Amino acid sequence: MNVLEQTEDTLKQEIADAVVKANLATKEQLPDIVLEKPKDKAHGDFAANIAMQLARIAKKAPRQIADDIIENLDQTKASIEKIEVAGPGFINFFMKNDFLGDIIPTILDADTAYGKTDTGKGEKVQVEFVSVNPTGDLHLGHARGAAYGDVLCNVLDAAGYDVQREYYINDAGNQIDKLAYSVEARYLQELGQDVEMPEDGYHGQAIVDIAKKIVAEDGDQWVNKDKEERVAYFKEFGLQSSLENIKNDLKAFRVEFDNWFSERSLYQDEKISDALKKLEEGNYIYEKDDATWFKSTEYGDDKDRVLVKSDGSYTYLTPDIAYHKDKLERGFDQIINVWGADHHGYVPRMRAAIQALGYPSEKFHVKIIQMVNLFEGGEKVRMSKRTGRAVALRDLIEDVGVDAARYFFVTRSNDSQLDFDMDLARSESNENPIYYVQYAHARICTMLEQAKSKEFQTDEAFDASLLTAEKEVDLLKKLAEFPQVVAEAAEKHLPHKVTQYVFDLASLLHSFYNAEKVLDQDNLERTNARIALMKAVRTALANGLTLIGVSVPEKM
RNA sequence: GUCCCAGUAGCUCAGCUGGAUAGAGCAACAGACUUCUAAUCUGUAGGUCGGGAGUUCGAAUCUCUCCUGGGACGCCA
Known part of the structure; x- marks a missing residue:
């Protein structure tokens, strides 16, 4: 439990007591006490809307209620300055x-652990993300899904959840057959044969590279x-x-x-037939037009779905149901799937x-x-996996670097489309927000270096009461948050x-x-306190950047 | 036609469980380096929160409806 939470809890309790004491409401009638942090500093450190909420119950004007509450509040207990x-x-x-x-000793003591909480109480969470078909780059x-999923996992982990990151390899469906035929065509083309690519084959450069590799190895x-x-x-x-490429x-x-x-393991371990059996036992299965159907409409889906096609093979859904059954049997309290926008229609049937x-x-x-739109030179760059003109993750990393790419991807909410500005991500200038944050960290490191070389005392002991400048108090409050x-980002799955x-x-x-x-020869006491503050800020910045998966430079 | 996401400053986007005068970055304009890093800071300007109705003490936020953009609606994966 951190200091900020403690203060809030005490205050809430005091308010609740005051309400009851003032006979405004009984304990049972009492709504949840909500404290918010006002945007405007003139509105104090915390604001409560309880008086408005009680207007109906107490049958009094909100401002009158507020006065009554204040009158009955023990101000010393909650360490209140002014109401x-x-x-x-x-x-x-x-x-x-x-x-x-x-707050500063708390941070310096926790060091790399500052930001961690036990909010998740060790709850087991599994996050499945990326899970791209092994058929191309x-x-x-x-990349956006990868960054989102990875940062979400980092955040969950920091918030005290027990996290597992999983990748589902689609190595069994007919896309793998298509892969085989595509490689075959490219292989023969590589050897000068006039062979056409299969109509629904994979046209990406990755397939050509694979064919080349085979030629190099086997002629x-x-x-x-x-x-x-x-x-x-x-x-x-x-x-x-393909898997090797993806992993790299x-x-x-x-x-x-x-x-x-591996999807194949579901076949080998008879997980699919198990899942089908289970559905059948629940009477969710029927036969029609030589196919086997799942009554997903019973749980709100638009239409029923085919599980076994008339040719006897499974649809994509069938092994995926078995996969999710397996996940749930592994005892996770939450399973989180990170999917692209083009798969959203798939959600109701899986839920069903x-x-x-x-x-x-x-x-x-x-x-x-949501989708990523790439912009370069003010123009939208078209992407298509089919034509092979997609912008590969590899190229993106080479072009703008991992730091900028990751930072950009987790700056926006996952359900907003993202305009990715290549020029901006590339630029090593003040326009680029990633440098802004990294620079703050580097700046502090420089100061601390100077402090050392100029032989300022940097004791463990310092007087926090010297940190009263407005900007110092702002920093301290922000640090405390x-x-x-992190906990909120984890609970709400909002890494941004x-x-x-x-x-x-x-x-x-x-x-x-x-x-x-900071470094002031004429005020060594305050300098010492400010150095401690800088160390605390550096720690919080470093921990935050690490959660995002961005490097933490000491010099820039 | 049905479903999902989005619509907030010129541009890109935040906005928590409904709260007070709706925020940030970029761009624009005006300033700040004999000083611990100017990849920085300070200030100014910029808004019918897509439109309309409703719910209530109070709506960018909840409900309904319409409009616009994107996506999905297969015995593809």
């Missing part, structure tokens, strides 16, 4: 802020082999090569998974399946990642809150830096 009633009946609390003195859209020895044998080999080779790209993007789950299997749908979360920001926070903190730091001098 005002404002506007329609807000009660504004100005705190003594003596808790701010504790990762491109821009996947033309597959040309005269039996077609079936050849395709079977190309399938495995293509699959492994993700690693370069600083994304690593705990578990790679989970309910039909008897699992609570509250455990199942889908985060939809960090654990809550952390990006926002880190930017705001950097902004306060820069502002402070320009207004006040």
